[in-house]
Amino acid sequence: MAVKTSSLLNVAALTAAAECLRTLAHPQRLRMVQLLLSGRRLPVGELAVECDLPQPQASEHLRLMQRCGFLRSVREGRAVYYEIAEPHLASLMACIEKRFGKRKG
Amino acid sequence: MAVKTSSLLNVAALTAAAECLRTLAHPQRLRMVQLLLSGRRLPVGELAVECDLPQPQASEHLRLMQRCGFLRSVREGRAVYYEIAEPHLASLMACIEKRFGKRKG
DNA sequence: TTGACATATCGGAATATACCGATATAATAG
């Protein structure tokens, strides 16, 4: 199948994209996504510890990412596990890691 | 159980990545990037018209994207041309277009 | 020099976001 040349997104798509990017644009949220991409799924408490965040803040970050479709949550007993819901997140994070990994600043 | 950390970005890299993503996370700035990726280089005035923005706002958006390394500017006479300075922007935008292009809206 | 055009910067108001502490809800064990 031929590779389609990038056509410009319309205003609605650009607005939606901007919202999602803004949601992703936070150090701890990026870290959470990385953890979930590599670790499959994790409960809120463990994500909070890994990101060195108070539990309420971790919960709020996860809620934002769930709201824009990046994550979904599944309750199991008392724990709530979060996992990646948006397949495109992997390639997006790969781009980000390629740009910001192994770099001197 | 600890999560594997070999491929995770450190805090500094995550912070830098978040800053750049935040800069990109605006509808008109995304549009500017798309225009510059497809049209090579454009003066401020033309970008302002294409994005339906007042000239001062266009200038400010461009300044932000230049500050984080996405763009660079070259003055030619009275006009100032902006162009893509960050090679990774193309693949990043490709990811975004893949996710937000051709969807019902 | 003056006048025009192109771009950049400034000041402020409205809105959004991040962070924190306290508390509320939910599930389970005893």
Place this chain on the structure above:
DNA sequence: CTATTATATCGGTATATTCCGATATGTCAA
């Protein structure tokens, strides 16, 4: 039931962002 654990939500404050109008800077032509 109460107590414990895990998560979610709320109130308030500090900070950041966006947008706007006005103005400053820079370049060139005459």
